[in-house]
Amino acid sequence: MERRILRWGMVGGDLNAFIGDVHRKACAMNENAVLVCGSFSRRADRNQAVGMHYGLDPERVYPDYETMAAQEAAREDGIDWVSICTPNDSHYPIAKAFLERGIHVYCEKPLTFTVEQAEELKALAEEKGLLFGVNYSHSGNVMVHEARELVRSGAIGELINVNCEYFQEYLVDDIGNQDTEMLQLSSWRKDPEISGGSNCVGDICSHIEHTVSFITGMKLKRVCALLDTYGQPLDLNANILVEFENGCHGVFASSQVCIGHMNGLVVRLFGTKGAIEWVQEEPNTLKLTKKGQPTQILNRGMGYISPAAAGMERLPFGHPEGLYEAFANMYRAFTYAVLKKVNGEELTREDLDFPNVDDGIRGVRFITASLKSSRNGAVWTEV
Numbered sequence: 466m467e468r469r470i471l472r473w474g475m476v477g478g479d480l481n482a483f484i485g486d487v488h489r490k491a492c493a494m495n496e497n498a499v500l501v502c503g504s505f506s507r508r509a510d511r512n513q514a515v516g517m518h519y520g521l522d523p524e525r526v527y528p529d530y531e532t533m534a535a536q537e538a539a540r541e542d543g544i545d546w547v548s549i550c551t552p553n554d555s556h557y558p559i560a561k562a563f564l565e566r567g568i569h570v571y572c573e574k575p576l577t578f579t580v581e582q583a584e585e586l587k588a589l590a591e592e593k594g595l596l597f598g599v600n601y602s603h604s605g606n607v608m609v610h611e612a613r614e615l616v617r618s619g620a621i622g623e624l625i626n627v628n629c630e631y632f633q634e635y636l637v638d639d640i641g642n643q644d645t646e647m648l649q650l651s652s653w654r655k656d657p658e659i660s661g662g663s664n665c666v667g668d669i670c671s672h673i674e675h676t677v678s679f680i681t682g683m684k685l686k687r688v689c690a691l692l693d694t695y696g697q698p699l700d701l702n703a704n705i706l707v708e709f710e711n712g713c714h715g716v717f718a719s720s721q722v723c724i725g726h727m728n729g730l731v732v733r734l735f736g737t738k739g740a741i742e743w744v745q746e747e748p749n750t751l752k753l754t755k756k757g758q759p760t761q762i763l764n765r766g767m768g769y770i771s772p773a774a775a776g777m778e779r780l781p782f783g784h785p786e787g788l789y790e791a792f793a794n795m796y797r798a799f800t801y802a803v804l805k806k807v808n809g810e811e812l813t814r815e816d817l818d819f820p821n822v823d824d825g826i827r828g829v830r831f832i833t834a835s836l837k838s839s840r841n842g843a844v845w846t847e848v
């Protein structure tokens with residue numbers, strides 16, 4: 466394939482933003498694309514200072530995303546894709562603006578507020594023949610790919626139960642307290658106008674939903690959810706029973722008020738022949754237990770890792786890989802597909818092996834169904 470350095474732009478990701486910074490650094494690890502433009506802040510007056518910090522041509526630092534989409538689409542050397550790293554409320558209008566201008570999109574999760582918005586974006590991307598990646602970043606981890614390879618190979622047999630958690634403690638002071646908003650980073654997560662209908666489920670349980678479906682291929686059929694708000698406008702704690710289309714059952718528990726936990730995503734998959742456990746805070750290992758045998762700890766970087774997963778590794782064994790590498794792997798898959806598109810080449814199924822707009826839609830369906838279930842008294846609700 467002909468290789469040229471791709472050009473990309475970013476919306477969101479001001480100097481003090483969390484995830485935009487990870488996108489920029491992780492994308493740079495692939496050395497196949499250069500950030501050429503952006504609209505980094507909701508505050509138009511901040512953009513030039515940010516652009517200067519990133520070494521951008523001031524002409525390509527825009528006061529807002531609409532101007533950026535219009536002007537980049539009109540340039541001969543316009544961007545090949547845009548990454549959307551803003552809070553949840555703006556994903557839909559920003560993605561729509563760039564798709565309408567014929568620009569590929571890579572967007573943060575949760576994709577949109579409503580299922581209808583997400584489906585509209587899918588229809589638009591299809592109509593324009595554009596790629597649409599959604600940053601469910603945990604599926605960029607090598608050992609998550611290894612878990613998928615193990616499930617596909619039948620190593621744990623038929624899946625019979627799933628038990629996952631995503632526990633954080635950082636909002637515990639919100640319980641019974643109305644004055645904490647300014648104390649925490651990213652307080653927009655607690656604001657329904659910006660975050661959407663959910664905080665905890667949308668922000669973190671959505672990662673469980675995607676990581677499980679990525680590893681197992683199983684899709685959710687219905688949920689029975691009990692969400693706790695502790696007097697706040699949005700949920701801070703969620704206990705959700707789930708049923709997949711194939712009849713497998715499970716539990717997704719997520720919380721922002723669990724003392725002792727920082728970013729504790731744990732995925733446990735139980736099959737008829739074995740079990741797998743992956744812990745996000747120890748991403749370089751994977752627990753595999755085959756029926757009747759002692760538990761094995763598989764390490765990234767070792768010769769026994771499947772070629773599909775090992776092909777994603779960036780460092781030799783014993784040198785930890787983490788969040789940046791997972792994001793970089795997501796970008797490697799997405800940008801490879803963008804480059805093929807730019808070159809006018811046919812894309813294969815393998816080229817499209819990154820979370821896409823369909824995953825984004827499923828995520829919004831999951832959040833919507835969980836909210837509805839809880840509102841109705843924790844009744845089973847179709848996803």
Ligand SMILES: NC(=O)c1ccc[n+]([C@@H]2O[C@H](COP(=O)([O-])OP(=O)(O)OC[C@H]3O[C@@H](n4cnc5c(N)ncnc54)[C@H](O)[C@@H]3O)[C@@H](O)[C@H]2O)c1
Pocket residue numbers: 476477478479480481482483484485504505506507508529530550551552553555573574575600601602603651653668
């Ligand atoms: N995939 C992951 O692992 C992961 C992790 C964290 C956050 N996220 C998602 O990333 C998104 C951003 O989260 P964050 O923690 O970085 O938030 P943040 O508040 O730290 O940063 C958001 C940035 O977007 C900018 N912004 C807001 N509206 C804008 C607009 N209209 N135009 C230009 N810039 C605008 C803000 O000025 C800020 O710089 C959220 O949707 C969140 O769910 C994903």
